[in-house]
Amino acid sequence: MVERFGEAAKSTSCPEEARVVLEARGVTKRYDLEGITVHALCGVDLEVCEAQMLAVMGPSGSGKSTLMHIIGLLDHPTDGNVVVEGEDVSRMAPNDLAAVRNKRIGFVFQSFNLLPRTTALSNVELPLIYAGIPMLKRTKLARESLERVGLGDRLGHFSSQLSGGQQQRVAIARALVTKPSIVLADEPTGNLDSRSGIEVMSVLQEFNRQGVTIVVVTHDAVVARHAERIVHLKDGCVVHDELVKDRTIAEDKMRELEAEEASGFPESQDASGATRA
């Protein structure tokens, strides 16, 4: 289904001149549960290039989320180093890691992880508060960010008053509001219907076009094909690293979908073919 380009370079697929913004060096993660050791990651080497859209793909339990949490500095590797923009952050104190996350990394989670009973605007403002940005500027930036994901008319809505797709777009607005160098998204479409999923991917692709580095974790080949490059994980190890030829452009699919809806005869086979592999 996914075309593989085995000739891609092994450790880095960055075009020459492109900077490496994020790097995992020999990252392992072991969990000890009642004497049984689970090897969630087995020494992963990975370089993420500036302005690249990268997909990390693999079956359930292959360690995708674990890898994302470690390169996102939410979790500690058992072994190995994580380098963010040339700086080794492996031995940093928790508060310094918080500062790096705040400034350089944005997160989009499968389960949205918005603050409950809090407005969209306040949710998006959250990283700015911890960045120490004064209130007026904060509100302005948060509003702009929400406008960019198409939610300019939903600023005062609570999470519970938004659809899943809208909530995920709030999460994307929150991830991008600090202008981070990299956005990490774990199954961003996992809880969404196909249409909302396409919308979310379209927003991510749009930001990528504007130069934001994006890592999408997914088990879904169709979602992965929105990226320029796919890294395949299996049992915690990188088994394959490929560039995507003919990547899916979410905007085009949106247009197809709209055309189908307008014609009133959604051809079920085509529709499912467009969203599911």
Add this chain to the structure above:
Amino acid sequence: MNLVESIRIAIRALNANKVRSALTMLGVIIGVAAVILLVAIGTGVQEEVTGSIEGLGSNLIFAFPGNVEEGGGGGFSVTKQFTLEDVTLLERRLGTSDEVVPIIQSPATLKVGSRELRTTIAAANEHADEVFTSTYLGGRGYRRSEVAASARVIVIGSKVKDKLFSNTDPVGKKLDVNGQQFTVIGHIAAQGGSLTGDQDNQVYMPVTTAQRLLGTKDIGAIVVRAEDPRSVDMLRLRMQQILRPKFGDEFSVFTQEETLGILTQLLGTLTFMLAGIAGISLLVGGIGIMNIMLVSVSERTREIGIRKAVGAKTYDIMSQFVIEAVVLSIAGGAVGIALGWGGSAALRQWVPTEVTWWAVALAFFFSAAVGIFFGVYPAYRASRLDPIDALRYE
């Protein structure tokens, strides 16, 4: 991040969780209000009663039939009652300077026209006014001659006057007591309650009149006032000597000081009991606070995970939670104090109350400490987790 920002975050978080905030505050409010109110009642009753005993006059010695120490006092086991003969005996043997007053108390029904009132008769002799220091608002007390003649004259307390005569002057008016007609000769200023009941709600008449009205020769108690405070103990011994030949051990004599001591002890126990109950409410309030805080930990832990993921540092989290807990505790404490205080004032219509500062302080600090500890401790633990563990917390 500065303090103002922390406060703003905390207020916003409290606002986002109104139910939890309200329930936590309720725990503090109930604890604080209950302690203040109950201790206020205990202290108020104690002060009122001791005050009214002291207000009876000074240097008094009370003799009761029956042996109080053996639990007989004034009850069914009393075999021999005092009579007027004993009063005469005491008057004769003690000397003229010390006043001897017989006392009878009995419930009675008063009637003026169609108005009826159930109240208490307190009967004594002509020395009663000096011994019990009453102030007349109108008329006069009964005289020696009226006592000797069992005259149907009556003095009424301020509440009796209000209820039966409203704003008219009662002096000279007729009044039925248990169906017999009396003439009102005076009325007394409000005095407040006492150990013998509400003095303002009583009527006063000569002891001989009361005996005839009630068809008895008995007397409830004998009160003696010592002219000289230093002679109280001596007088008490003399009274015992005088009464022993006739009554053996079947009577009891207390000085006013002893009575006060016994009552203070009794009422102290009451206050302690109320404080104990209040302590339990405080504990229940505290457990309520703890429950709410602990139950919300899983939700709050995820919140902490989210905040840390987007860049909150440990002290950002801690300051938010400390401020939240402090705001809740202080707000709850303030409402609790207001309620306790207001409640005490409102209750004063029925029960004497006296708000004590130590009860306020104790209740407030205890609730605040519980609120802050259980609000902050789980947050402290969560703030030290890796963000991913906080996000994954269930």
